[in-house]
Amino acid sequence: MQFRYDINGLRAIAVLAVVFFHFNPQWLPGGFAGVDVFFVISGFLMTSIIFNGVEKNNFNIFKFYNARANRIIPVLAVMSAVLLIFGWFYLIPSDYRDLGRQVEKSSLFISNLLFAKGGGYFDTAEHTKWLLHTWSLSIEWQFYIFFPILIIILKKFFSFKKLKLVVMSLFLASLIYCVYATYKDSKTAYFLLTSRAWEMLLGGLAFLYPWSLQSQIKKISVQSIGIVLIITAYFLMSKDTLWPGYMALIPVFGAYLIIVSNYQNNLIINNPIFSHIGKWSYSIYVWHWPLVVFGFYFTFENWWIYGIPLSILLGFLSYQFIETINFPRYSSWKEIYKVKPFYIFLVILVCGYAIKETNGVISRLPVVAKIAENEISNSNPYKCDSSLRNRDVEECKIGNTNNIKAVIIGDSHADALTTAVASAFDLKNEGVISIAASSCPFFLNANIQDHKNNDDCHSINIKRLQLIESKRYENIPIILISRLPAYIEGQNDVERVKNEGNNPSIYFSNDKKMSKDTLYKLISKDLTETLCKISKSNPTYITYPVPEFPMSIPKTITKNAFFNRPITLTMSYESYLKRSSKVRDIIQNSAKVCRVTTIDPAKILCPANQCISTYNDRPIYRDGDHLSEYGNKLLTPIFKEYLSK
Template identity: 50%
Template sequence: MRFRGDINGLRAIAVIAVVLFHFGVAGTQGGYVGVDVFFVISGFLMTAIIYSRLEKNAFSAIEFYKDRARRIIPALAFLCLCLLVVGWVLLLPKDYAELSEHVLGSLGFVSNLMYWKEAGYFEQASHDNWLLHTWSLSVEWQFYLAYPLLILILQRVMPLRRTRWVLAGVALASLALSVYASSRWPTSAFFLLPTRMWEMLAGGLVFLFPFAASRHGSRWLELGGIALIALSVLAFTANSVWPGWLALVPVVGTMMVIYSARHESLLTGNRASQFLGKISYSVYLWHWPFAVWIYYFGVEREPVWVIAGMAASVLCGWLSYVYIESIAQVERGPSVTRPKPRPLVRIGGSMLAVGALASVTMASQGYPNRLSEEFRNATAELVLPRKSNGWCFYNVETNPDNEIGEDGLACHLGARDGKLDALLFGDSFAGHYGPFWDDLGRENGLRINAVSSNWCYPSVTDDFTGYTSGPGYEQCLINRSFLEDEIGRYDLVIYAGQWGAVYDKDQMAGVVRAIELAAQRTGLVVLMAAPTNYDISVKDMYERSLMFGRQFDITRFEKTRDDPVRAANEQLKAIADRYPNVMYFSRESMFHVAGVPSDVTAENVPFGLDQSGHISIYGSRKAAEAFRESNAYREFIERTRHPALLARARPD
C-alpha cells in the first residue's frame, strides 16, 4: 500500500508518549496509551495489506507471515543478544537466569503470557524486567497469526465485502470482554489478546469503513484525534482501569487521525515526527532496557540520567533501524521491495542462536560463579530459612525432599535441655523467624518445636491463602490437626504468619479462634507482627548496590503492599490486649537500630528479602539482637520466669 506519512508521524506521537511515561517524566502518567495507538495503527496497516491483496487475488498467508517476521524479529533478536551480553556484567545470577527465560518468551512471542503470571505492568517490581515491553509485540504477533486466517475462513462462506461486518462484531465482543475483564481480572485484561484484539480491529475498521472528509473537516478531525490522545496521556494514570471503556479515548483519537489522512500535516508531517516515526519500532525496543538500567543503578530520580536514558534510546533506536531493521525490512518509504529468501534464513538462524544462548544461560542458573567469593560470603545468609538450609520451614510445594506427612511436625530450635516447651506455629513467616527463636531459645532455656509449611498460617479452620489443590494445603491440614491435638502440652505457643494475605482474604476469624484456643490451653502466647512488605525484593536491590559499590537506600522503594499488613498487625495487637497471657511482638520491638524503627540493620543491610515480606536468616538473627534491647523482651523474660508458667513445665 501507499506510504502514509501521517501514520508515520502518528507512530512518533505514540513512541514519545511511551518513552516519557517509562522514564517517569511528570505530566505523562498516562503515556502507556502509546501502545494502544500502536495497536490501532497496526490493525489498520495489516487490514489494508490483507484486503488489498485479496482483492487482487495476490494474498498469501505464508508471505504475510514472512513479511511480519522480517519487520519484527531482526531488531528484537539483536536487542535480546545485547541484553544477554550486558547481563553477564550487570546482572545477579537469579536476574540473569530470569532475563534468559524472558528472552525465550519474547522470541517465542509468548512474553505476554509469561508476564500475565508475574508482576503487573504498573507494579514497582516490573522495573526489574528488562523485556517487559515485549508483551505488546507478543500480542501483535498472536493477532497477526490469527487475523488473516479468520479473514480467509470468512471469505469462503461470504463475499469479501461482507466480512467487515463480522469483524465489526468481533471487535464489539472483544471490547465488551475487555470492559468486563478490566474490573474483575485487570492483569489478564491488560496482557491477553482477547481483551486487546478490539484495538487492532478498530484500526482495521477504519480501512474497511472508509469515508473522505473535506479539507476543512479533515483538519478538525486530526486535531480532535490528537487532542484525545494528548488528553489520555495527561489525564490517565496507573490506577486507571485499563483497558476497557477508557481505552476508547486514545483508540478513537487514533482512528480520527487516520481517517483525516492529512499527509502534509504540520503535526505529523514535520521532519522530527517523520524521523521518530521511521525509527519508532527500534526506539520502542531500546527505551525500556535503558529505563530499567537507570532504575537498576538507583538514579531514576536524577534528571540528568533520565535525559541521558531517553537520548540513548533514540540513538540506539536509530542505529538499530539503520544497521538491523532496514536491512531486512519489507517496506521502506513509499516503495515496496521483496528481499530474497536468504535474509529469512539469516533471521531464523539468528533467532535460534540467541535462543540457544538464552537456554544455556537459564540452564546454568545465571552462572553464579561469575561473582566474587567476597560477594558470595557477604550475601550467603540473605536467604529464607528453610529445611533445605538447616532450618525448619517445611516447603512441600517446591522441594520434593519434603514429603507430606508427620515429618513436617518436628523440627527443634533453641535449648534442647530447656525448662519450657514452646511451639512455633505458622506459615513461611513462622519459618523465617526460626533463627530469631533459636537464638532466644538457647539463651533463655526454651525447647522450641517449629511447625511451619506453605501458607499454613495459625488457624483452626480450613481457610487457606494458597492453592487448595496443591500439597501445601494437605500438609496444612495435618499441621492444624496437630495444633488442636497437641497445643495443651506446650508451655509457650508462638504464632506467626503472613497476616496481610490473611487480612486481604477476610480469614482473620480463624486466627482469632486459634489465639483463643492457645490462650485457654497454654501458659503464654506470643503473636509476632509481620515485617514490612515492600513492592520489590529489597534483598535484590541491596545485592545490586553491593555488586557495584553504591550506597543502598531503602527509602527509594515503595511499600503499597504493606497497607493490609499494617492493618492486620494492628488487629493482632488489639486481640492480644484482650488476654492476660497473650503478648504481641511489634515490628518496632524487633526491627530497629538503637530504638529507632528501621527496615535495615545498623550495617545498612535490609532485614527483608522479597515482595512477600519475608526476612532472611541474617535479618532474623539481627531482629533477635534488636529485640533484646526492647521493653517487650524484658517483659517476655519476666513472663517466662513467672512461677505459674514454670509450674507447668514438666521435669526432664
C-alpha cells in the same frame, strides 16, 4: 497503499509518550497509553495487508509471516544480544537468570504471559525486568499469527462483506471481555491478547469501514478530535487508572479518528521532527526500556537527561543499520530454511534458555557470592503461599496435624518465620498451623492500601477472627508476626522509597492525611482490641519487628563479591530503634493490657548493639527484611523457650 504521513506522525506521538512516561512519569502520567495507539496502527496496517490479499485471492500467509519476522526479529535480537553480553559482566546470576528467561520468552513472543504472572506493569519491581516492554511485541505477534489464519478459514464460509462483520463482532467481544477482565484483575488483563485484541481490531475496522470525508474542514476536525483525545489520555490517566478497561477507549478511539480522517497535511503530526521519529519509532521503543532499567539498576540521578536522547540516538542507529537491511522474502514453507531471521531467532532463543537453565551462569561467581545467591530463593519449604488474596483463610498445616501445638498468623513476615516456630517442635508427633497473607497483618480494623493488592485486608482478618472464635484451636498458643513499621512508616528500601515514596499504607477510614500521632493512637487502640479478643481463648504471643535493612542483603553481598567490594553488612541497634521504637512501645503496652507475651527477635539478631545480616559468612535474609530459611532458624531457640513453658 500510499505512504500515510499521518500514521507515521501518530507513531511519533505514541513512542515519545511511552519514552517520556518511562523516564519521568510526572511529565506524562498517562504516557503508557502510547502503546494502545501503536496497537491501533498495527491493526489497521495488518488488516489492510490481509484483506487486500484475501479480496484479490493472492494472500500468502507464509510471505506475511516472513515479512513480519524480517521487520521485528533483527532489532529485537540485536538488543537482546547486547543485553546478554552486558549481563555477563555486570549482572549477578539471579538477575542474569531472569534476563535469560525474558530473552527466551520474548524470542518465542510469549513474554506477555511471563509478565502477566508478576506484580503488574506499574509495580516498581518491574523496573528490573530488562525486557518488560516486549510484552506488547508478543501481543502483536500473537495477533499476526492468529488473525490471518482465522480470516483464511472463515473466508471459506463467508462473503467478504460478512467477514467484515465478523471483525466487528470480534472487536465487540474483546472490548466487553477487556472491561470485565480489567475489573476482575487489571494486572493480568494488561498483558493478555484477549483483552487487547479489540484495540488492533478497531484499527482493522478503520480500514474495513473507511469514512468518506470529502471536505478538508471535516478531515481536519475529525483528526483534531483524535489528537485531543490522545493528548487528554496522556495527561489525565495515570498508573492508578484501571487499565486497559473502558478508559482505554479514549486514546484508542483518538488513534482511530486520526486514521479514518486520512488527512496528511497537519503540521502537528506531519512535520520533519515527527517524520523522522515515526520512522525510527520501532527501534526507539525496543531500545528505550533497557536504558530505563539501566538507570534504575545503577540508581543514576536524573537519568532522563541522558536516557531520552540516547533512546532516540539508538533508535536512529538501529533503524539505519538494522531495520533497513533488505532481507529476502519467500513465499513457500519449503523455503523456511532460507529465512535468515529464523536463525537469528534460534541463536537468541538458545542463549536465553542456556542462561536461564544455568541459573545465570552462577559459575562466574566466587563461593561467597554463590551462597548469597542461593539465599534469595531460600524461603518457606512447606509451600505455604502467603501471596494469595481474596480468598478464604488458608490454613497451611505443617507436621502432625493431629497434635497442633501453635498457630502462626500474620503477613509475609509470619510466613518467613513459620519454620523457625515449626522447628521448635518434634514434627513427627507435633504440628503447627500457618495462616499468612502478604501485606496483611492480623490487626482488626486494618485496611492495607498495598500497591500490589487492591483487596481488603480487613475482610481477611474478620475470617481469621471467626476461625479463632470457632474454638477449633482453643487453648493452642497463637503467635502474631508482622512487619508493622512498613505499614506505618512506609518502605525503607532505598530503591522502593525512590520510586514509591515512604507513605504509610495502613489507614483507618479514608483519611490519607492523618497525622502520625493520630495514626499511632488508632493503631494502639486496635492492636489492644485484637490481642485482648484472641487472648480470651488462647495463650497469645506477639513478636517485635525483625530488623529491616534498606537493601536486599543477598543481592548486595553478591554484587560486592562480584565487583570485589567489602562484603560486611551490619546496622546499628540505634538505627533499628529509630524505625521501630514507636511500634515496639505500642506492642509492649497493648501486650501488657491484654496479658500477652512479647517475643523479641532483636535479642538474637542484634548482639552487641549491631544487627547482623550474615551468620557464619552466610546471609540470614532473602531480601532486606524477610529472614531466609537459614536465617530464621536463629530464632528457633527463643520460640522454643517461650512455647515450651
